[in-house]
Amino acid sequence: MSKKSPPAFEKYRFWNGWIEVIFVAIQFTRDDMTYDGAPTDPATMFEGLPTSVISDCMGRLSGTAALAPRHGDAPMVGRALTVRVRAGDNLFIHDALRRVTPGSVIVVDGGGCTERALIGEIIMAVARDRGAAGFVIDGSVRDVAAFRDAGFPCYARGVTHRGPYKNGPGEVGCPIVIDGQPVFPGDFVLGDEDGVVFVRPDDAAAVAAAARSKLADEADTLGAIKNGTYDESWVEAAVAASVPLRP
Numbered sequence: 001m002s003k004k005s006p007p008a009f010e011k012y013r014f015w016n017g018w019i020e021v022i023f024v025a026i027q028f029t030r031d032d033m034t035y036d037g038a039p040t041d042p043a044t045m046f047e048g049l050p051t052s053v054i055s056d057c058m059g060r061l062s063g064t065a066a067l068a069p070r071h072g073d074a075p076m077v078g079r080a081l082t083v084r085v086r087a088g089d090n091l092f093i094h095d096a097l098r099r100v101t102p103g104s105v106i107v108v109d110g111g112g113c114t115e116r117a118l119i120g121e122i123i124m125a126v127a128r129d130r131g132a133a134g135f136v137i138d139g140s141v142r143d144v145a146a147f148r149d150a151g152f153p154c155y156a157r158g159v160t161h162r163g164p165y166k167n168g169p170g171e172v173g174c175p176i177v178i179d180g181q182p183v184f185p186g187d188f189v190l191g192d193e194d195g196v197v198f199v200r201p202d203d204a205a206a207v208a209a210a211a212r213s214k215l216a217d218e219a220d221t222l223g224a225i226k227n228g229t230y231d232e233s234w235v236e237a238a239v240a241a242s243v244p245l246r247p
Helices: 007-032 051-056 091-097 121-129 144-150 201-227 234-241
Strands: 076-085 104-109 117-119 134-141 154-159 170-172 176-178 181-183 188-192 195-199
Touching (some): 051 201, 076 091, 091 121, 091 170, 104 176, 195 201
Parallel strands (some): 076 104, 134 154
Antiparallel strands (some): 076 170, 076 188, 176 181, 188 195
8 A cells, every 4th residue: 555645745746846847948948049149049050060070169078979879870959858867767758758849859868877778769759750859868779770760860878679667766857967978958969970069058159159160270271181281380399299108
């Protein structure tokens, strides 16, 4: 016979649930806001910018290292709908599906556990139908052929046929950690064949501008290589200033 929760706890759970829903809603209505007069639509701000260049402009410390694209080469861009789950359990991913809005990237902190797949074809189909932009899973996935056939973005640490449990606990719309990278609800999420980077909305305009400048510099370098004017004089000075291999 189950024990009934104390009234005070039931009241806390009720209001905590509503606060969580309101918080997530606020994060995703911020798409219409601007930062320093710049548009906050990530698809507009980061159009044509590879994750490698974006990462270089964030100190080369941001984004994932251990997660790989499981869907092919389709790029991904959107806003983070964050989920934290117990290892091998996807109950709160199903909860997150009810909160998807167009452009949501469902970002799941699975603790890096790869023993059980947290999502597969069914969850992908629901998310895609509701306008989600993709998945980032710090854990395993399955049905990778379905992701490839659909070209639906999915980045994950591992792949396994073994299915998940659905018991909880978990949380939606909370700060999480993905492959060592802090991620907050509403962060910009950008993915391509090299991996995934996360950008805070307040930093997005500056990062995008720096990335466009760096991309132009790289285009100039490639042009110099092609026409035989590439200058590598910097290498000698860098080698001289480097840490000696032996004392």
